[in-house]
Amino acid sequence: MGRQLLILVAGFFVGVFAALALGAINLGTALGVGQVTFAATLVYVLLTDRGRRTAARPPGGPEA
Numbered sequence: 001m002g003r004q005l006l007i008l009v010a011g012f013f014v015g016v017f018a019a020l021a022l023g024a025i026n027l028g029t030a031l032g033v034g035q036v037t038f039a040a041t042l043v044y045v046l047l048t049d050r051g052r053r054t055a056a057r058p059p060g061g062p063e064a
Helices: 002-021 027-056
Strands: none
16 A cells, blocks of 8 residues: 555656646646646556456455
């Protein structure tokens, strides 16, 4: 869980600083870009975590 949180925070700040470096008009615009990158990073984290959990289960599940 700690690794996932770190990835989400990094995604947000990378988006904010990239927007500022590319000439965002003000901080509000950069924070808006950060929200979009946070949402994209959240989708990535959720999809990659789900694949790891299902791959870790033995075939047949607990009923077998």
